[in-house]
Amino acid sequence: xxxxxxxxxxxxxxxxxxxxxxxxxxxxxxxxxxxxxxxxxxxxxxxxxxxxxxxxxxxxxxxxxxxxxxxxxxxxxxxxxxxxxxxxxxxxxxxxxxxxxxxxxxxxxxxxxxxxxxxxxxxxxxxxxxxxxxxxxxxxxxxxxxxxxxxxxxxxxxxxxxxxxxxxxxxxxxxxxxxxxxxxxxxxxxxxxxxxxxxxxxxxxxxxxxxxxxxxxxxxxxxxxxxxxxxxxxxxxxxxxxxxxxxxxxxxxxxxxxxxxxxxxxxxxxxxxxxxxxxxxxxxxxx
Amino acid sequence: xxxxxxxxxxxxxxxxxxxxxxxxxxxxxxxxxxxxxxxxxxxxxxxxxxxxxxxxxxxxxxxxxxxxxxxxxxxxxxxxxxxxxxxxxxxxxxxxxxxxxxxxxxxxxxxxxxxxxxxxxxxxxxxxxxxxxxxxxxxxxxxxxxxxxxxxxxxxxxxxxxxxxxxxxxxxxxxxxxxxxxxxxxxxxxxxxxxxxxxxxxxxxxxxxxxxxxxxxxxxxxxxxxxxxxxxxxxxxxxxxxxxxxxxxxxxxxxxxxxxxxxxxxxxxxxxxxxxxxxxxxxxxxxxxxxxxxxxxxxxxxxxxxxxxxxxxxxxxxxxxxxxxxxxxxxxxxxxxxxxxxxxxxxxxxxxxxxxx
Numbered sequence: 340x341x342x343x344x345x346x347x348x349x350x351x352x353x354x355x356x357x358x359x360x361x362x363x364x365x366x367x368x369x370x371x372x373x374x375x376x377x378x379x380x381x382x383x384x385x386x387x388x389x390x391x392x393x394x395x396x397x398x399x400x401x402x403x404x405x406x407x408x409x410x411x412x413x414x415x416x417x418x419x420x421x422x423x424x425x426x427x428x429x430x431x432x433x434x435x436x437x438x439x440x441x442x443x444x445x446x447x448x449x450x451x452x453x454x455x456x457x458x459x460x461x462x463x464x465x466x467x468x469x470x471x472x473x474x475x476x477x478x479x480x481x482x483x484x485x486x487x488x489x490x491x492x493x494x495x496x497x498x499x500x501x502x503x504x505x506x507x508x509x510x511x512x513x514x515x516x517x518x519x520x521x522x523x524x525x526x527x528x529x530x531x532x533x534x535x536x537x538x539x540x541x542x543x544x545x546x547x548x549x550x551x552x553x554x555x556x557x558x559x560x561x562x563x564x565x566x567x568x569x570x571x572x573x574x575x576x577x578x579x580x581x582x583x584x585x586x587x588x589x590x591x592x593x594x595x596x597x598x599x600x601x602x603x604x605x606x607x608x609x610x611x612x613x614x615x616x617x618x619x620x621x622x623x624x625x626x
Numbered sequence: 627x628x629x630x631x632x633x634x635x636x637x638x639x640x641x642x643x644x645x646x647x648x649x650x651x652x653x654x655x656x657x658x659x660x661x662x663x664x665x666x667x668x669x670x671x672x673x674x675x676x677x678x679x680x681x682x683x684x685x686x687x688x689x690x691x692x693x694x695x696x697x698x699x700x701x702x703x704x705x706x707x708x709x710x711x712x713x714x715x716x717x718x719x720x721x722x723x724x725x726x727x728x729x730x731x732x733x734x735x736x737x738x739x740x741x742x743x744x745x746x747x748x749x750x751x752x753x754x755x756x757x758x759x760x761x762x763x764x765x766x767x768x769x770x771x772x773x774x775x776x777x778x779x780x781x782x783x784x785x786x787x788x789x790x791x792x793x794x795x796x797x798x799x800x801x802x803x804x805x806x807x808x809x810x811x812x813x814x815x816x817x818x819x820x821x822x823x824x825x826x827x828x829x830x831x832x833x834x835x836x837x838x839x840x841x842x843x844x845x846x847x848x849x850x851x852x853x854x855x856x857x858x859x860x861x862x863x864x865x866x867x868x869x870x871x872x873x874x875x876x877x878x879x880x881x882x883x884x885x886x887x888x889x890x891x892x893x894x895x896x897x898x899x900x901x902x903x904x905x906x907x908x909x910x911x912x913x914x915x916x917x918x919x920x921x922x923x924x925x926x927x928x929x930x931x932x933x934x935x936x937x938x939x940x941x942x943x944x945x946x947x948x949x950x951x952x953x954x955x956x957x958x959x960x961x962x963x964x965x966x967x968x969x970x971x972x973x974x975x976x977x978x979x980x981x982x983x
Contacts, residue, residue, distance in 0.1 A: 374768050424951060430767050433709055434903070435950045441900060442943035449936040555896055559779055562772050597787030601780040608773050615763050 345473075346592060352477035354584025355484035356543050357560060358577055362491060363535035364561040365568065365576025370508050370528045373425055373432040374565075377417075377440035379558025380447075381533045385410050385540025386549045387447050390458050399461040399545075406541035407534040414533025418526045426525075440554070448551035460545040480542050487538065488577065495573060504528060560587070563607040569617020578618050583607060664914055671821055675814040684812045685928055687885055690820045693920040694827060694878035696905035698871040700916035704906060705835060706867045707847035708759075709767060712774030713875055713902050715754070715781050716747040718894030720876035721883035722785065725797040728884075734804050736819075739880055747876015748869055755868040760861050775896070782895030796890030803884040812885065820881060824917075827874055831913055834870070843867060907946045 364378045385406040392402030417439060425432035460476040467473075495501040506514040507521045515521050540553075547553060560583060568579020583603065590599035611617070671690070675683045695717055702708045720743035727733045727742060758773040759765055765773075785791045792798070803810045810816055834840055842863055845853040854860045883889045892898060905920040923942065930938050 421947065421951065430707065430709060431950060433768065433771060435947060437711075437903065438943050438947040438950060442940055442947065445939035445943055449940065552896075555779070559772075559776055562768075563776070566769065566772065595787070597783055601783050604776045604780060608776055611769060612757065612761065612765075615766070615769070 346589070348473055348477070350585050350588040352474075352481050353588035354581055355481045356539065356546075357564060357584035357587065358488065358580040359484050359539035359542065360536060360557045360561045361564045361568075361576045361580035361583075362488065363532035363539075365565045365570070365573075365579075366491075366535075367529055367532040368565055369571045369573075369576075370504070371422075371426055371525055373422070373429050373436070374562065375422075375529075375532070376433055376437040376558065377443065378436075378532070378536050378561055379554030379556075380440040380443035381410050381414065381536035381554075382540035382543075382557050383447055383549075383551070383554035384413070384443055385537030386458075386544035386547075386553060387450070387540075388537070389541040389544050390451075390456055390549050393458050399458060402458075403461070403538075403541040407538040410537025410540070411530045411534030415526055415530035417533075418529040422529060423522070423525065440558075444551055444554060451549065451551060453551065456549040458544045458549065476545060480546075483538075483542060487535065491535075492573060559604065563604055563611075566611045567607050567617055569619045572619050575617055575619035582618070660912070660914065667914065667917065668825065675817050680813060683814055683817055685924075687812065687817045687820055688882070689921055689924040690817070690824050691878050691881045691885060692901075692905070692924060693917045694820075694824050694881070695875055695902055696916040696920040697824075697827065697831060697913060698874035698878065699902045700906050700913060701831060701835075701871040701874070702868055703903075704912070704916070705840070705843045705847060706864055707767070707850070708864055708868060709771040710774045710868070710871075711771045711896075711899050711903070712754075712776070712778035713871070714894055714896075714898030715774065715778045716750050716872040716875035717879035717882070717898060717902075718778075718781060718785075718889070718891075719750050720744070720746040720879035721889040721893050722791060722797070724880040725800050725883050725889045726791075728800050729797060734801050734884075736803050736805050736810065739803065739884065740823075740877060743880025743883075744873045744877040747879060748873035750876070751872020752865070752869040754872075755865040759865045759868065764861060775899070778895055778899050782891050785891045785894055792890075794891065796888055796893075798888045800883060800887050800889070802887075810884075816885060820885075823877070823881070827877070828913060828917070831874075835913070839863075839866075904942055904946055907949050 360378070360382055363381070364375060367373065367375045367378070388406040388409045389399065389402035392405055393399050421435065421439065422432070425435050462475045462479055465473055466475050466478060493501075495504060503514070503519045503524055506517065506519055507524045511521050514524075539557075561580075564579040564583040565576045566579070567582055568577065569575035586603045586606070587600070590603060593599070594602075674686055678686060695713070698716070699710065699713045702710045702713070723746040724739045724743045727739060733739060733742075754774065754777055758770050785796075786794055810819065835843065842853060842858050845856075846858075846860060846863060850860055853863075879893065882893070904923055906916045907919055907923075927938060934941075
């Protein structure tokens with residue numbers, strides 16, 4: 340019973356990390372119809388910003404607050420300069436964002452000197468409930484993820500900004516005709532997606548430590564999750580992230596971690612092959 | 627020639643020139659850039675070992691092997707529009723395959739390992755294509771690139787975790803390849819062998835792409851739906867070219883394994899896949915562009931890696947991005963017109979049309 344509870348907590352906390360990464364990816368894919376291959380590197384960049392703030396002596400939580408802002412700003416600028424040229428050509432967009440990711444990854448590799456760098460957990464120790472011990476920081480990740488999810492959903496479903504975003508998603512021409520600046524909406528949405536990735540990177544860096552190829556794994560995981568969940572809706576990517584996160588955290592309990600890691604992806608690819616529309620095939624944001 | 631009415635002389639690469647058949651044929655007749663380029667490169671490559679120092683010849687051999695690899699990626703991305711982010715899967719699998727062949731069975735004859743590597747690449751690509759591309763639902767481009775990328779990542783992870791494959795260290799000290807009783811070690815001999823293979827495969831690919839099949843592929847890249855409406859089975863076309871490219875990648879992977887003398891996990895994984903994407907930035911959609919791109923990227927890396935080791939990959943990334951943004955056809959489009967890039971099909975027909983207006 341105790342092992343089960345701890346396993347559940349592990350699965351929950353890992354699933355939360357995947358959800359954070361995927362939320363940004365899913366929003367960008369649903370909105371703009373492009374798959375952002377630089378998303379993993381946005382995660383990496385968030386982790387790097389946190390490390391940078393820590394290394395100059397600032398407290399880690401401050402770095403974690405700065406990371407989404409910095410990455411979001413960069414995302415905004417990149418959207419204005421580069422990504423917006425790709426909306427008409429989704430295939431070229433993949434190569435273009437891949438190049439963007441490459442630049443960020445190699446820049447971070449140069450800056451870190453190719454080392455594995457660690458950042459301490461801002462809240463260390465564990466929470467004890469009865470005879471069970473939970474890593475406190477992982478608990479914080481779960482709580483923050485839940486808050487971010489709720490806030491994102493509220494933003495999209497209940498605010499006038501969210502209404503505009505949904506309008507641009509459903510029918511860009513009509514949205515433009517109604518006086519919504521879809522270009523601006525796209526920029527902000529891309530920045531928002533990037534910021535979410537930055538936040539994810541900042542939160543996970545104490546758990547995974549910082550290295551240049553951190554993003555690649557999350558990129559594949561994120562993509563697989565988005566496609567398992569289904570592009571186009573808010574619930575789809577979140578559901579996909581839940582499934583992938585659960586399997587990624589659960590399978591290593593049954594078999595060797597290497598096999599488990601690969602098996603999750605292979606199973607997911609097979610699933611997508613036979614159900615291309617994903618778990619949630621609807622479009623839009625349910626209220 | 628005066629039929630266009632514009633006083634200015636358009637540069638040869640301007641696509642508009644192709645609008646008037648008279649102009650196009652005139653320009654195409656005047657500036658056949660592609661064969662000249664190919665011939666010049668072949669001559670340069672043939673005399674290179676005579677003037678280069680030995681250690682550079684060894685490096686040049688590696689570049690030629692990578693050219694072969696780039697060619698395989700160019701076939702799928704530049705021609706069929708399949709973004710295979712896991713091309714290293716075939717390259718690495720074949721490399722590991724021949725390494726195991728030589729380690730466990732003592733086979734090092736070129737007549738055994740090269741076909742074996744090619745076959746491994748072909749079968750691996752065929753299996754992956756069969757799964758990713760064929761089926762009741764046509765697969766989206768994103769799905770295919772994600773699937774190939776996952777394949778490469780999975781292979782990398784499995785090789786890293788496998789004791790049989792040497793784990794992180796890979797398989798070291800592969801004995802040199804043999805032709806009969808002659809041992810083929812690094813140097814001019816190996817160089818000319820690779821050059822011969824490269825030229826052969828280049829010519830085969832060129833022949834393939836200038837056939838009806840190649841035209842259908844080019845159409846696939848430009849407008850997949852229209853090709854489907856014409857009655858082609860798009861999925862089969864894609865699977866065929868994917869398997870062919872896998873075979874070429876396999877051949878280059880097995881050559882690479884024997885040339886370097888060891889195989890390691892980077893050959894399988896995302897690192898190598900990224901590299902091959904960079905190679906074709908100088909001209910996807912032309913075979914020669916992939917070769918030139920590889921030579922330039924690797925040459926510059928060799929030259930710059932002493933002083934600018936850290937920022938060189940960043941420069942490459944920026945270059946790739948700029949090319950994608952401003953020259954989607956690759957840098958080669960600066961010297962090569964659109965018409966020549968796709969190739970001529972049925973030139974005699976065109977002559978007739980011009981003769982009898």
